[in-house]
Amino acid sequence: MNTIIPLFIALVIFGLAIFSVIMLIKNMSKKRFIKIKELEQRISDLENNK
Secondary structure, X not given: OOOHHHHHHHHHHHHHHHHHHHHHXXXXXXXXXXHHHHHHXXXXXXXXXX
16 A cells, blocks of 8 residues: 555656646747747738838
8 A cells, every 4th residue: 555655646746747748848839830920920011011
């Protein structure tokens, strides 16, 4: 019984770590996607102003 509880705690910590890494990657890719969209909008605005 004493070995199950630390193992469970380790699994929970491990799962949280993986989850936070996945969320970080998602947020980074979303920010990059928004930046690319803003750049495309800026470029099209510049082309329309010519």
